[in-house]
Amino acid sequence: MWLWVGIIGAWGWVCTVDVPPLVRQRKVKELMLISVIMIVMTAGSMTYIYMSRPPNPLVWLGIWISPYARALYSLMS
Amino acid sequence: MMRIIAIIRPTLVALVLLFAALYLSACWSRHELNELSIVVGLGIDKKGDRYNVTAQIVNPSQVSSKQGTSSNFSPVISYEASGITIPEALSRMTAKVARQLYFSHLRILIVGEEVARSGISKPLDFIARNRQMRTDFYLVVAKGTSAGKILNMYSPMDPIPANNLFTKLETSDKLWAATGKITLDKLIQDLSRQGKGPALTALEIVGNPTKGDSISSAHIIDPVVILKYAGMVAFKYDKMAGWLNENDTKVLNYIQNSIVQSTGTLSCPNSEGTVSLQVVHSHAKIHVNTKGEQPEFELTLKTEQDVTDISCELDISKPETLVLLNHLANKKLESMLENTLHKFQTQVKTDIFGFGDELHRSDPKKWHSIKDWDQTFEKVKINVHSICTIKRIGTTVQSISTETKK
Amino acid sequence: MVNKDTLTVRTFSILVIFFTIGTSILITPAGLALEAKQDGWLAAILGVGLNGLTVLICIQLGKRHNDKTLIEMCHAAFGKWAGNVLGICFVLFFYLLAALMVGDLGYFLTTQNLPETPIEVLQIMFVVIIVFAVRAGLVVYSRAAQVFFPILICFFCLLILPILPKISINNFEPMLEYGFMPVVKAGFSFSGLQEMIVLLMLYPYVKKPASSNGGFMGGMLVGGIVLIVTSMGCIGVMGASVTSNQLFPAYVLAKNISIGHFLERIEGLMIFIWIMSIVMKIVITLDASVIGLGQLLKLKDTKPFIIPLGFGIVVLALLCYPNTIFIQDFLSKNWAPFASIFTLFLPMLLLVVLLLQKKKADDHPVTASIDKQNV
Numbered sequence: 001m002w003l004w005v006g007i008i009g010a011w012g013w014v015c016t017v018d019v020p021p022l023v024r025q026r027k028v029k030e031l032m033l034i035s036v037i038m039i040v041m042t043a044g045s046m047t048y049i050y051m052s053r054p055p056n057p058l059v060w061l062g063i064w065i066s067p068y069a070r071a072l073y074s075l076m077s
Numbered sequence: 078m079m080r081i082i083a084i085i086r087p088t089l090v091a092l093v094l095l096f097a098a099l100y101l102s103a104c105w106s107r108h109e110l111n112e113l114s115i116v117v118g119l120g121i122d123k124k125g126d127r128y129n130v131t132a133q134i135v136n137p138s139q140v141s142s143k144q145g146t147s148s149n150f151s152p153v154i155s156y157e158a159s160g161i162t163i164p165e166a167l168s169r170m171t172a173k174v175a176r177q178l179y180f181s182h183l184r185i186l187i188v189g190e191e192v193a194r195s196g197i198s199k200p201l202d203f204i205a206r207n208r209q210m211r212t213d214f215y216l217v218v219a220k221g222t223s224a225g226k227i228l229n230m231y232s233p234m235d236p237i238p239a240n241n242l243f244t245k246l247e248t249s250d251k252l253w254a255a256t257g258k259i260t261l262d263k264l265i266q267d268l269s270r271q272g273k274g275p276a277l278t279a280l281e282i283v284g285n286p287t288k289g290d291s292i293s294s295a296h297i298i299d300p301v302v303i304l305k306y307a308g309m310v311a312f313k314y315d316k317m318a319g320w321l322n323e324n325d326t327k328v329l330n331y332i333q334n335s336i337v338q339s340t341g342t343l344s345c346p347n348s349e350g351t352v353s354l355q356v357v358h359s360h361a362k363i364h365v366n367t368k369g370e371q372p373e374f375e376l377t378l379k380t381e382q383d384v385t386d387i388s389c390e391l392d393i394s395k396p397e398t399l400v401l402l403n404h405l406a407n408k409k410l411e412s413m414l415e416n417t418l419h420k421f422q423t424q425v426k427t428d429i430f431g432f433g434d435e436l437h438r439s440d441p442k443k444w445h446s447i448k449d450w451d452q453t454f455e456k457v458k459i460n461v462h463s464i465c466t467i468k469r470i471g472t473t474v475q476s477i478s479t480e481t482k483k
Numbered sequence: 484m485v486n487k488d489t490l491t492v493r494t495f496s497i498l499v500i501f502f503t504i505g506t507s508i509l510i511t512p513a514g515l516a517l518e519a520k521q522d523g524w525l526a527a528i529l530g531v532g533l534n535g536l537t538v539l540i541c542i543q544l545g546k547r548h549n550d551k552t553l554i555e556m557c558h559a560a561f562g563k564w565a566g567n568v569l570g571i572c573f574v575l576f577f578y579l580l581a582a583l584m585v586g587d588l589g590y591f592l593t594t595q596n597l598p599e600t601p602i603e604v605l606q607i608m609f610v611v612i613i614v615f616a617v618r619a620g621l622v623v624y625s626r627a628a629q630v631f632f633p634i635l636i637c638f639f640c641l642l643i644l645p646i647l648p649k650i651s652i653n654n655f656e657p658m659l660e661y662g663f664m665p666v667v668k669a670g671f672s673f674s675g676l677q678e679m680i681v682l683l684m685l686y687p688y689v690k691k692p693a694s695s696n697g698g699f700m701g702g703m704l705v706g707g708i709v710l711i712v713t714s715m716g717c718i719g720v721m722g723a724s725v726t727s728n729q730l731f732p733a734y735v736l737a738k739n740i741s742i743g744h745f746l747e748r749i750e751g752l753m754i755f756i757w758i759m760s761i762v763m764k765i766v767i768t769l770d771a772s773v774i775g776l777g778q779l780l781k782l783k784d785t786k787p788f789i790i791p792l793g794f795g796i797v798v799l800a801l802l803c804y805p806n807t808i809f810i811q812d813f814l815s816k817n818w819a820p821f822a823s824i825f826t827l828f829l830p831m832l833l834l835v836v837l838l839l840q841k842k843k844a845d846d847h848p849v850t851a852s853i854d855k856q857n858v
Contacts, residue, residue, distance in 0.1 A: 003603045018786070034791055040795070061817070065817050065820060065821045068820055076664060441660040
């Protein structure tokens with residue numbers, strides 16, 4: 001529930017403070033980038049709120065890194 | 078356009094200020110003082126395979142000295158509950174307690190004898206893991222009684238009995254070597270080391286326990302019931318292994334270097350009577366000799382003593398007397414140390430003095446080759462030397478007995 | 484946009500000290516004591532030495548190419564496409580690091596102090612402050628760091644001096660009982676938690692007298708000494724077995740402070756040290772990732788992106804750290820090798836490639852000048 005407060009707060013903050021000057025200066029590239037980032041992050045927070053086992057980027061990282069990590073640590077023991 | 082901005086801007090500022098004020102409110106999970114019950118003493122007993130937990134809670138209005146004991150409410154209240162584990166018992170206790178239990182001011186933790194015999198590591202895990210608990214309280218074992226009964230006793234002089242127990246243990250440990258104390262962090266350190274078993278203080282009730290739990294007993298000059306520290310309890314791993322009497326506790330404190338002051342007596346040479354000596358400095362050093370098959374230990378105890386009482390005819394003004402007293406003190410200390418070490422090697426069969434730890438620190442390879450230290454400890458040879466210097470004799474020279482005869 | 488040469492060397496050193504202390508002061512003694520047992524302090528010294536190596540590499544990169552930012556260095560070394568990929572990797576690493584530290588902060592506060600508060604509330608509250616700091620700019624938060632630095636040192640002395648009498652030398656013996664390898668392993672894990680490369684993003688903004696390199700190294704050494712002293716204090720007072728079993732050993736160490744039986748139970752004040760250093764580290768890391776993003780996409784003004792990225796940090800922290808055990812497992816097994824790719828191996832590669840390029844340019848000045856004219 002508190003994450004919703006955060007989401008709404010973030011959208012509100014961005015739209016009131018950062019977006020109007022960009023709209024005025026017609027910087028389309030920045031606006032697209034901001035909206036992409038906000039949409040990705042909102043999607044991420046939705047997965048955290050609604051999925052029972054949300055995907056964990058560290059687990060993906062662990063799968064890639066663990067052989068190298070184990071090799072490196074076995075060098076040192 | 079400008080009018081919209083003129084409306085939006087102040088609203089936004091107001092919103093930001095409101096949001097900032099959110100940071101100034103109290104903590105999210107705050108508990109006001111009048112929602113807390115401060116637990117000062119905790120007792121753990123075992124009944125079958127359930128734990129009986131007793132909590133002694135302060136009644137603050139009755140403790141403050143300004144109001145005095147106007148109404149006849151007791152300054153502390155104790156509640157009891159049982160459960161399969163300690164957290165379950167404490168949660169069950171909330172059905173009886175007026176407010177939420179708060180453990181940060183815990184002063185003393187009393188463990189019943191059955192819990193000590195069946196293993197103290199299980200109930201201790203909750204204490205170590207709880208974020209409210211600190212490590213500055215003392216742990217004692219109840220001797221001849223149950224922990225719950227001890228927490229129900231009144232104490233003279235201090236309205237909070239757990240506080241009384243705490244200060245009593247601190248003072249006695251400082252002034253009299255036959256009492257030792259242990260805090261939670263030291264206990265966990267000793268439990269996780271194989272070379273030194275822990276030892277907890279033993280506490281017993283002197284007097285008639287049935288009369289001690291009413292406040293009228295605290296109104297008498299000669300207290301009916303006194304809680305007294307009586308030696309210590311030795312543990313092997315986490316189970317109780319044996320009791321330590323006064324002399325054993327003194328020896329443990331000497332070897333652990335946890336003596337601040339202590340008093341001992343010698344019988345007078347050449348006449349009837351005793352000389353009392355007070356130890357002011359003490360340092361014990363253990364030296365390990367690992368050349369042979371079994372490690373051999375040299376224990377050197379250096380003490381500095383003062384004469385506090387001469388109740389016989391002894392001519393203290395002669396230097397030879399002091400040499401003689403030194404010699405007698407050395408012999409007495411050595412015999413005390415040897416007796417206790419022999420008792421622990423043969424009867425109790427556990428090392429609570431730290432010899433194994435010293436071996437670990439000076440010769441790790443040898444230590445790792447020994448599988449069971451307590452078994453090896455039974456057979457090792459420990460040579461004891463005591464070096465005692467008597468420096469001062471108080472403010473008078475000859476004893477009153479010597480003066481009187483004249 | 485911040486101009487170059489805005490930070491003095493002293494301010495930068497203070498930022499480096501805050502950055503080095505960071506999250507490490509709270510969690511590293513446990514990892515050190517677990518691996519190296521009573522030699523944890525030796526492992527800390529070794530780890531600080533390893534950090535010194537990474538700082539040297541950063542200084543060399545900064546000194547030789549101080550007109551280029553990190554991303555431009557990647558472009559110069561590997562060409563446009565590969566350099567872009569490398570730059571994206573760096574920016575993502577900084578971003579992930581900021582998210583993980585926010586997660587650490589949230590778990591510390593909810594474990595020790597505020598257990599009934601939902602963790603996302605605490606993380607959102609701190610990220611709001613961090614976003615404010617990053618939006619205000621480098622100059623503002625470096626001045627804030629200068630204001631907080633004396634308080635940090637004061638509290639740190641208040642933490643260490645009263646526990647010095649309680650240190651027992653027996654807890655440090657026997658030294659090197661299990662050999663030197665556990666010390667090396669623990670030192671490597673320790674150095675993986677410092678991530679000095681992030682400061683390279685801020686290095687172009689430091690005024691460049693000859694002593695600026697000393698500022699970086701000096702700051703790292705001071706921070707390293709703070710960490711070594713904390714580790715020694717934890718192992719000396721509590722013993723290696725108790726230290727390795729705690730989640731936050733520095734907090735338990737602070738519980739032991741007792742000045743004349745009068746000033747006790749002040750560990751709540753000591754939290755200030757840790758929160759301050761963690762927040763400053765997150766501010767610097769978020770700023771580094773935002774600057775990196777701006778340099779990658781050639782944006783003139785990166786201020787509008789700070790709020791979305793800050794919001795993303797909270798989400799990433801919530802997704803990445805589901806529970807305490809996962810944190811312990813990940814940090815002990817995978818983090819140090821992963822961080823060492825970005826803090827040690829890639830900068831070394833970058834330095835070597837740039838050195839070789841420069842050497843080639845020096846050896847063939849004619850072709851180099853013709854190349855320059857053609858371009």
